[in-house]
Amino acid sequence: MKVVAKTANEAMAEAMRQINPDVVAAYPITPSTEIVQIFSRFVADGEVDTEFVPVESEHSAASACTGAAAAGARVMTATSSQGLALMNEVLFVTPALRLPIVICAINRTLSAPINIHCDHSDTMDQRDSGWMQFYVEDSQEAYDSVIQAVRITEEAFLPAIVSADAFILSHSLQRIEMLEDEEVQDFIGEHKTPYSVLDVDNPITVGPLDLQDYYFEHKRGEAEAMRKTPPIIKKVDREFGERFGREYGLIEEYRIKDANKAIVVMGSTAGTAKEVVDTLRQDGEKVGVVKVKAFRPWPREDINKSLEGLEYVAVMDRAEGMNGFGSPLFTEVRSSLYEIDKRPDIYGYVYGLGGRDVKPRDLKKVFDDLKKVESGKKIERVNYLGVRE
Amino acid sequence: MAEDLIEIRWHGRGGQGAKTAALLFGEAAIDTGMFIQAFPEYGPERTGAPIKSFNRLSKKPIRLHSGITNPNIVLVLDPTLLKTIDVLEGLEKGGILIVNTHKSPKEMREELSVEPGILVYTLDASKIAMETIGMNKPNTPMLGALARVTHILDFDKMLESIERKLKKKFRGKPEEIVSKNMEAIKTAHKMTKGEE
Amino acid sequence: MAEKKRGWKELPIGAIIDEAGSSEKFKTGDWREGRKPVLNKDKCTNCLLCWIFCPDSAIIVSNNEMKGFKYDYCKGCGICANQCPIGAIEMVPEEE
Numbered sequence: 001m002k003v004v005a006k007t008a009n010e011a012m013a014e015a016m017r018q019i020n021p022d023v024v025a026a027y028p029i030t031p032s033t034e035i036v037q038i039f040s041r042f043v044a045d046g047e048v049d050t051e052f053v054p055v056e057s058e059h060s061a062a063s064a065c066t067g068a069a070a071a072g073a074r075v076m077t078a079t080s081s082q083g084l085a086l087m088n089e090v091l092f093v094t095p096a097l098r099l100p101i102v103i104c105a106i107n108r109t110l111s112a113p114i115n116i117h118c119d120h121s122d123t124m125d126q127r128d129s130g131w132m133q134f135y136v137e138d139s140q141e142a143y144d145s146v147i148q149a150v151r152i153t154e155e156a157f158l159p160a161i162v163s164a165d166a167f168i169l170s171h172s173l174q175r176i177e178m179l180e181d182e183e184v185q186d187f188i189g190e191h192k193t194p195y196s197v198l199d200v201d202n203p204i205t206v207g208p209l210d211l212q213d214y215y216f217e218h219k220r221g222e223a224e225a226m227r228k229t230p231p232i233i234k235k236v237d238r239e240f241g242e243r244f245g246r247e248y249g250l251i252e253e254y255r256i257k258d259a260n261k262a263i264v265v266m267g268s269t270a271g272t273a274k275e276v277v278d279t280l281r282q283d284g285e286k287v288g289v290v291k292v293k294a295f296r297p298w299p300r301e302d303i304n305k306s307l308e309g310l311e312y313v314a315v316m317d318r319a320e321g322m323n324g325f326g327s328p329l330f331t332e333v334r335s336s337l338y339e340i341d342k343r344p345d346i347y348g349y350v351y352g353l354g355g356r357d358v359k360p361r362d363l364k365k366v367f368d369d370l371k372k373v374e375s376g377k378k379i380e381r382v383n384y385l386g387v388r389e
Numbered sequence: 390m391a392e393d394l395i396e397i398r399w400h401g402r403g404g405q406g407a408k409t410a411a412l413l414f415g416e417a418a419i420d421t422g423m424f425i426q427a428f429p430e431y432g433p434e435r436t437g438a439p440i441k442s443f444n445r446l447s448k449k450p451i452r453l454h455s456g457i458t459n460p461n462i463v464l465v466l467d468p469t470l471l472k473t474i475d476v477l478e479g480l481e482k483g484g485i486l487i488v489n490t491h492k493s494p495k496e497m498r499e500e501l502s503v504e505p506g507i508l509v510y511t512l513d514a515s516k517i518a519m520e521t522i523g524m525n526k527p528n529t530p531m532l533g534a535l536a537r538v539t540h541i542l543d544f545d546k547m548l549e550s551i552e553r554k555l556k557k558k559f560r561g562k563p564e565e566i567v568s569k570n571m572e573a574i575k576t577a578h579k580m581t582k583g584e585e
Numbered sequence: 586m587a588e589k590k591r592g593w594k595e596l597p598i599g600a601i602i603d604e605a606g607s608s609e610k611f612k613t614g615d616w617r618e619g620r621k622p623v624l625n626k627d628k629c630t631n632c633l634l635c636w637i638f639c640p641d642s643a644i645i646v647s648n649n650e651m652k653g654f655k656y657d658y659c660k661g662c663g664i665c666a667n668q669c670p671i672g673a674i675e676m677v678p679e680e681e
Contacts, residue, residue: 005416005425098599138454157598168454172428173412175419175450194598205602217593218600224593271452357456 001244006176008136008169011143012078012104012162013038017048018184019150022073022191025053025064027083030116031166032106035078058083062090069099069159070206072196074150076101080166081108081122088126095130096222097206098194100153103131104146105163106170107267107318109354117355118166120267121319123295124328130222132160132229133296135266139164139174144246145293147184151236154192156229165268167355179244187243229297250299252291253306255281259288261370262307262344264333265316266292269351269358273316276363287367292329300336307337310344312370316385318352326382345373351385362386395541396457397444399531400476401466404436406528409558410466411442414532414542417550418444421542424451439474446541464535465489466514466527471501482506487534487581489514489527494584510538512581521573522566529570533577544578613641617661620676624653628673635665635674 006014013035016024024043026036043052051068055061061077069075079087084105094101109119123133134149136142142164149160164170179187197206210218230250241247254274256262263273270291280287290306292299307313315334317327326334330348337343349366352358362385369379397414401407408429415427423446430441443457459479465471468490480486487510488497494509503509512534514527522529532551536544548571555567597603631651636644643659645652666674 003419005412005419005427096600137452165454167428172426172454173415174426175424195601195603202603203605205607206599208600208602210600213590214596214600217591217596220593221596221598221600268454271454274452359455359458360453 001177001179004176004178005173006139006143006178007034007171007173008139008142008164009034009106009171010038011139011176011178012146012164013042014178015143015146015184016076016078016104017042018179018181019074019076019147019188020048020185021050021076023051023053023065023068023075024077025055025061025068025075026077026079027055027058027061029058029080029083031108031170032078032080032083032104034170035104035106039078058086059090062087062094065101066090066094066097066099069094069101069193070097070195070197072191072193072198074154074191075099076104078104078106080106081110081116084122085110085125088129091126091129091131093207094159095225096218098157098222098225099159100150100157100193101159102146102149102153103159103161104142105161106166107135107163108166113354115354116166118168118268119318119353119355120163121353123161123163124319124321126161127296127328130158130226131296132156132158132226132233132294134160134162134293135295136162136164136169136293137268137270137291139169139172140176140246141248141293142169143176143178144240144244145248147179147187148233148236148240150188152229152233154188155232155236156225157194158225158229163267168268183244187240226297230294230299230301233294233297248293249302250292250294250297251302251306252289252293254289254291256288256290256306256310258286260286260311261313261367261374262288262290262310263314263316263363263366264290264292264303264307264329266295266329267318269316269318269363272358272360273363276360276367279360280364280367285367295329295332298332298336303333303336304340307333307344308340309342312373313344313346314349314366314370315346316349316351316366318350320350320353330382347373347379348382349385350382353387356386358386393448394451394453395444395446395462395539396460397446397462397464397535398457398460398479399442399444399464399466400470400474401440401442401528402436402470403438403440405466406526407440407466408442410464410528410532411444413529413551413554414535414547415444415446416554417547418446418542420550421546423448423542426451439470461485462487462535462539464531466531468492477501477503477507480507484508485510485538487512487531487538489531491516494582498584508538508583510534510581510583512577514577517573517576517580521576522569526570530573530577533574534581536574537578537581538583548574612657613660614643614655614657617656617659617679619679620661620663621656621659621679622654622661622663622665622674623677624651625673625675628671630671630673632670634668634670638664638668640664 315330321327326348399407415425426445514530
C-alpha cells in the first residue's frame with residue numbers, strides 16, 4: 001500500500017494500469033480525456049501489455065470493445081457525456097451478449113446547451129441499457145470501484161460503468177491509498193469470459209438475428225442476469241474489504257439508525273451531505289444520509305430496509321428526468337417504497353445541473369424544507385435546488 | 390465546516406502555475422500525513438486568463454466536495470490581477486492574504502482596503518523568480534511564502550516533498566531547474582514580510 | 586412437426602448459437618418463385634464461378650467438379666445462370 005495524491009482521472013488510469021487489460025479502445029472527450037491520455041502513456045512506456053486502439057469515435061470504441069470482449073479479451077475504456085451518448089447503440093449490445101467490459105465514465109452533462117461540467121444525465125441516459133452502474137464519492141472509491149468492477153463483471157457476465165463526477169472528482173487531487181500491482185492482479189484473478197468467438201474448437205455464432213420466437217426469451221435471460229448481480233457485488237465488495245480494509249455496499253448508510261429525516265444522494269455530493277449531517281447532528285437534529293452507490297442493479301431491498309421507519313426523505317437527482325414529474329433516482333426510490341408499510345413522506349430535488357456548485361447551505365436548505373413539512377407546511381413534491389427563479 | 394479544515398484560494402493567470410502550486414502544496418501536505426484536495430477552477434484553460442485554484446487541508450479525511458467560497462488563505466500570484474479581480478471575496482476575519490508584489494503589506498492593505506482582522510503579507514515573488522529561476526514563475530516562491538506564514542506544514546518536509554515532485558515533473562530537463570526552484574522557495578521563505 | 590422451442594432458462598448465454606452449421610436446418614429452397622437453375626453438364630467447364638457467386642451454399646462441388654444444385658438451399662435468384670460465362674446454367678420453370 002502506498003499513499004499518493006491522485007485525481008479521479010489519475011486514480012482510474014492507475015487502476016487500469018494495474019488491471020492490465022488485454023484491449024482498450026477509446027476516443028478522448030473532456031473531462032475523461034486524461035484517463036485515456038495517461039493510460040496511452042502506460043502503453044507507450046511498456047508498463048502494460050494492452051492492445052490500445054485509438055478509434056475514430058466513441059461508437060467505434062464501444063464496437064471495438066464489444067468485439068474484443070466477444071473474442072475473450074479483458075476490455076476497458078473511458079468516456080463522458082456526448083461520448084457515452086454516441087456509444088448508446090452499441091451499449092445495448094454488450095450486456096445482451098453478456099460480455100464483461102468496464103467503462104470509466106466521468107459524469108458530464110449532455111448538450112444542449114453545451115456544457116462540460118458535472119451532472120449525471122449522461123449515465124442516466126444509459127439506465128435501461130443493461131450495464132451495471134456504480135457512482136463514486138471520491139478518488140479512493142473511484143480507484144477501488146474500477147478494480148472491484150473487473151471481478152464483478154466477470155462473475156456476472158454483464159458490463160459495468162464506474163462513474164465519477166466531472167471536475168469535482170475527475171480533476172481534484174485527493175489522497176488515496178493505492179494497492180500494489182500484485183495485490184490488484186491477485187484480486188482480479190484470471191480473466192473469465194462466457195465464450196470466445198475465436199475458440200475454433202467450439203464454433204459459435206455471436207449476435208445472430210433473433211425474431212419473435214426467441215428474442216423475448218433472450219431478453220428475459222439478460223434481465224435475470226441483472227437480478228442476480230446484488231449478491232455478486234456484495235461478495236466481491238466484502239472480499240475487497242477483508243483484504244484491503246475498504247468496503248462500500250450497494251448503498252451506504254450514514255447516521256441513519258436513529259434518524260427521522262434523510263437525504264438520498266449519489267456521487268460526490270454524498271460527502272458534502274455527510275458533513276451537513278454532522279453539523280446538524282451537533283444541534284440535536286436526527287438526520288442522516290443514504291448514499292446510493294449501485295444505481296444498476298437497483299438496490300431495492302437495501303433501500304427499503306434503510307428507509308423504512310424514517311419519516312421524511314429527500315431524494316437528490318443530479319439529472320432532470322424530463323418526464324414531467326420526478327427524476328430517475330426519485331422515481332426509483334419512491335417506487336421501491338410502495339411495497340413497505342411504514343414508508344416515509346418523500347420529496348424529490350433536482351440539483352447541480354451543468355456543474356452548478358452544491359454547497360453545504362444548499363443541502364441544509366433541503367433538511368430545512370423537510371422540517372417545514374414536519375411542522376405541517378406543504379412543499380412541492382419535486383423541487384429544484386439552487387436554480388434562479 | 391470541520392474546525393480543523395483549512396481552505397486556500399490561489400489567484401493567477403493561465404500559465405503562471407497557480408494550479409501547479411496548489412498541486413505541489415497538496416502533495417507536500419499528503420507527504421506529511423494530511424488529507425487534501427487540490428483543484429483548479431473547473432473549465433477550459435486559457436493562457437493569460439485570470440484563473441483560480443484551490444486547496445483543502447485537514448488532519449481528517451475530507452468529505453466536502455463543494456466549491457470553496459470562504460477561504461482561510463488567499464494567495465495572489467500576479468499583482469496585475471488586483472485591478473480586475475476581487476481577491477478578497479469571501480475572506481473573513483482571521484483570514485490571510487499573501488500577495489506577490491514589491492509593495493509593503495501596509496501599502497497593500499491601504500490599496501485594497503483590507504478590513505482589520507485579516508492579515509496581509511507581501512513578497513516580491515516575481516523578482517525572486519527572475520533572480521533564481523531566470524523566468525517570471527512566481528508560483529514556487531509563493532509556496533515558500535505560504536509555508537512561512539501558515540506553519541501548516543513542516544518546512545523541511547515540504548521542501549523534501551516538493552523537490553521530489555519537481556524532479557519527476559522536470560524529468561529530462563536540465564537538473565539545475567529543480568535546484569533553482571528550490572532556491573526560490575527558500576529565498577521566498579526568508580523574504581516574506583508581514584505587517585509590523 | 587414443429588420443434589419444441591426452448592424456454593429462457595435453457596438458452597445459451599449471450600444469445601449466441603452454440604451449435605456449428607445450424608444454418609443447414611434453415612431450408613431456404615422454398616423461397617423459389619417458380620424458376621430453378623439446371624446444369625447442362627456437356628457445356629460446363631467447371632470454372633466454379635457459380636460456386637463463388639451463389640449467395641447461399643446451393644452449388645454442389647466435389648473433386649473440383651460442378652455436380653449440380655442443392656435445391657433445399659437455392660432461392661432461385663439466378664445469379665449462377667447470369668454469371669456462367671458459357672451459358673451452361675439455365676433458369677427453367679419449376680414444373681420441368
